[in-house]
Amino acid sequence: MTKELSVRAPHVDAxxxxxxxxxxxxxxxxxxxxxxxxxxxxxxxxxxxGDAATAFGDAGEYAAALQLPNTQRWxxxxxxxxxxxxxxxxxxxxxxxxxxxxxxxxxxxxVALISIGVGLLVSVTAFxxxxxxxxxxxxxxxxxxxxxxxxxxxxxxxxxxxxLALAIPAPEPFVVAIPPAFAIGGAxxxxxxxxxxxxxxxxxxxxPDDSITFPPCRPEPAVTPRDxxxxxxx
Amino acid sequence: xxxxxSREWPAQWLRGSLSLCALRVIxxxxxxxxxxxTQLLEAAGVGMIGxxxxxxxxxxxxxxxxxxxxxxxxxxxxxxxxxxxxxxGTEQLEADAARWVEFSAITTRVIAGSQVEDRHD
Numbered sequence: 001m002t003k004e005l006s007v008r009a010p011h012v013d014a015x016x017x018x019x020x021x022x023x024x025x026x027x028x029x030x031x032x033x034x035x036x037x038x039x040x041x042x043x044x045x046x047x048x049x050g051d052a053a054t055a056f057g058d059a060g061e062y063a064a065a066l067q068l069p070n071t072q073r074w075x076x077x078x079x080x081x082x083x084x085x086x087x088x089x090x091x092x093x094x095x096x097x098x099x100x101x102x103x104x105x106x107x108x109x110x111v112a113l114i115s116i117g118v119g120l121l122v123s124v125t126a127f128x129x130x131x132x133x134x135x136x137x138x139x140x141x142x143x144x145x146x147x148x149x150x151x152x153x154x155x156x157x158x159x160x161x162x163x164l165a166l167a168i169p170a171p172e173p174f175v176v177a178i179p180p181a182f183a184i185g186g187a188x189x190x191x192x193x194x195x196x197x198x199x200x201x202x203x204x205x206x207x208p209d210d211s212i213t214f215p216p217c218r219p220e221p222a223v224t225p226r227d228x229x230x231x232x233x234x
Numbered sequence: 235x236x237x238x239x240s241r242e243w244p245a246q247w248l249r250g251s252l253s254l255c256a257l258r259v260i261x262x263x264x265x266x267x268x269x270x271x272t273q274l275l276e277a278a279g280v281g282m283i284g285x286x287x288x289x290x291x292x293x294x295x296x297x298x299x300x301x302x303x304x305x306x307x308x309x310x311x312x313x314x315x316x317x318x319x320x321x322x323g324t325e326q327l328e329a330d331a332a333r334w335v336e337f338s339a340i341t342t343r344v345i346a347g348s349q350v351e352d353r354h355d
Contacts, residue, residue, distance in 0.1 A: 040315050
């Protein structure tokens with residue numbers, strides 16, 4: 001648990017709180033909603049005593065039961081931007097590899113377009129699945145460690161296969177031979193473009209800062225609550 | 235309110251009636267925070283309701299517009315989220331409560347039927 005969480009929720013044991021926060025994050029809850037949910041657990045335990053697992057049960061199950069809104073659903077525009085960045089990244093890596101190999105061999109850089117296509121297809125699919133449905137995927141892995149582990153290894157193999165496809169020799173019509181300097185220069189330009197896009201997105205708030213926050217509180221009114229029965233609200 | 239001894243009721247019984255009980259407690263005694271609601275329910279004889287059961291229910295009340303919430307701080311205690319019933323919540327509570335009384339009267343009659351008949355015999 002981070003220092004601020006342990007300060008704001010001192011009655012919630014750190015392990016439970018960590019599992020709770022991670023489970024809510026994986027479900028797409030906002031930082032504000034997570035802070036409020038954790039503070040309510042703290043408020044309850046501060047009065048009742050005992051540990052969180054006894055009062056609230058399993059952290060993951062409690063996080064699911066709360067049914068907090070998923071605020072991390074991707075918009076079409078966000079997905080389009082993600083695909084554009086992945087494409088730029090794949091092309092940049094392809095150009096860089098081809099350029100470096102060409103420099104080493106002392107020949108023109110052989111940029112295989114079909115390999116770029118295969119690499120793009122596999123990588124975009126894998127990354128999109130992991131990114132857009134990442135919460136569900138990670139939650140599944142967390143809840144089913146054995147099956148999840150097998151799926152993760154298989155997924156990694158598929159991604160590796162996609163990356164290896166970049167090196168598969170392509171039929172002649174799909175190979176473009178360019179000077180190595182152009183390939184390496186192109187890769188540098190694309191990498192710079194990716195960095196510029198990332199900076200621009202952050203500046204205009206396209207990548208929101210959704211850190212955990214706690215709700216503002218006002219002083220408790222002098223007369224509350226109505227007729228609670230003193231024995232109950234002490 | 236006289237505190238009755240704490241009892242354990244079958245979970246499936248509570249599942250049907252807990253939302254009405256909690257909403258009634260908020261309506262009659264609110265604004266209340268979660269722990270105070272559990273204390274009032276226990277004092278009324280409903281039993282000890284765990285946080286893992288109560289807070290998801292309160293969250294549903296909030297999403298459905300039956301209650302409003304506010305965060306307050308006591309003099310020494312931690313921040314508390316307090317729940318207050320809305321006019322819509324009151325309306326739904328009264329309608330559902332009336333239906334529950336009717337339903338429970340029927341189920342009580344059915345469940346205790348043979349005993350009642352025996353007494354009449």
